[in-house]
Amino acid sequence: MAASAKPKEEESPNPVLWVARPMATAARQFVKSLVRPSTIVYPFERLEDPKFRDQVRVESGHPIGIGEVWDNYRGVHALNIATCISCNLCAFSCPDLCIEMVTVPGGDPKHPKKCPQIDYGKCSYCGFCSDACPEGCLTMTTRYELSVSRRPEMVFSPQKLHEVFERKLPMNPIRVERPENEDAIRLDAPLCIGCNACARDCPTNCITMVDTPKPTAKPGEKLPRRIWKEPVVNDSDCVRCGTCISVCPKECLFWGTHP
């Protein structure tokens, strides 16, 4: 006969397992937390305070110093207006379209100086702008406190970004390794009309207009009406911003490979 007809008796809770051990664990945690709880009272004390120095380490093992957070932290941008060349590369590279180039005092009336204005409501802190900046004047600092009370205050004007720069916060220079002079500005010479727009708008003044010999017209042929000059790009000074390509009225400038 089958001897297993008896239903299995439900186990009653084991007092050691269910009461004593959890209470001992909780008591140990209580005593530990009484000395120093893990919570940091944030606005009044910060992780980078010296007293937390032994507690907080970045993954690479470097302790964080005073006023610093992780050394690869991407926080508020810092802009050095003085070295900005208005090349527009930051605004081009921004995936969130949060950078707008606004006029700042300092340029001449023909070439107004334009510097980035960043809307932190849109910014995703990807760092592409800092990477793209050819002069290293737009960098990301490790400042992480950015709360404002009104939405328009989220838009940081170039002057405000310059104030961040003047605070000399620890910078996070974002540089992606890539081959030097990968490509360069090339000219489709027959289309050029020598209008000087590229040289005029070049932020680094690396384009010079050189004279080209005016061809002699064959009989019956009509020479195009143009200025007999052509842009020559100094590749070592060029920052590859593409301003000349975008301003060229005849679309005769293009990206080509470096010779």
Place this chain on the structure above:
Amino acid sequence: MSVQSLYGVASLIATTLASLVPGVPGYLVTLLADLIFGAILLAASMINTIVLIWYERKLLGRFMDRRGAMHVGYAGLLQNFADGLKLFRKNTYMPSEADRLGFYTGPTAYMVSSLVIFGVLPISTGWDNGSLPLSLLLALVIFSFAPLFIFISAWSSNNKYSLMGGMRSAAQMIAYEVPILIAVVAVVVVSGSFDLTTIVMEQQNYWFAIPLVLALIVFVAGMLAEMERIPFDLPEAEAELVEGWNTEYGGMLFAFFMLADYLRALIGSILIVLLFLGGWTLPTYVPSALTNFPLAGIFWFMVKTYLVFGVFVWVRASLPRVRTDQLLRVGWLRMVPLALASVVLAAALVVVKCLPLIGCVPGIGS
């Protein structure tokens, strides 16, 4: 006219006020003294309750490796007063299908019945609001009204979660009322009195927690269930019952439930201190410097009460919620036999007049 008791303080204030107005009849002075007495008792119990909530939040914070309330007042002491003010200002809504009478009387009666118990609890020598020969019994009787009011408010909320919470509450409280009362019988057998003051005075030489440790365990577990605290908070189970019987309550009516819960926790701690931990007295062999300062009785009483409540918080921080079947099985099959055993043990102690470890003590069972 002594200021050595709470009623003495109240009548002193009353007579001082009455002396300002000539020709006040005596019964009005007595009535005024009664009212002032009640007001002081109400204020003291409510302030203690709110401080108790703060105490629990701070302790629980440390148990969970955080800090609890921090910013309102010193170390967040005034946080719960602010919360109470917020609840006081809120509008109270009633479900359209709810029973109006039960919906409003339930929390009110729950609150009032919890407050009334403070009238019979002695606090210190002379501060005992008149010695009642059956004060222990009276306190426990009023304490056990609560399931009725919880069930009234749960049923009249017209909500299935509330009703289930109310049902669970009733089942749980009845299951644990029985072992509690049997455990109290053990105390009564040893002390020979139902008067809380006498019970405390009987603990001059040793605390009843030592010989009656079984009864203490049963009483603490039963009190946890009576107060509906974790691990016995099935009626309020947030995750499954959406706060149980107070699902539909908001604003001040919810605050009534909340306050009454903590009032009952305070009363439970006080009862444990009175019955098992010597109340406001320390054993006679401790240095007299510890008991020889003004209001020493009330001081030690408060210290013990808050320590006992700290143990409740410790339990809350450690243990998971039990299932209904586990709860009822432990209540009926474990607690009742344990309580009966403790009564037998107490009777044996009274006959032998000796304690297992301390030895023969004069006065036991006298």
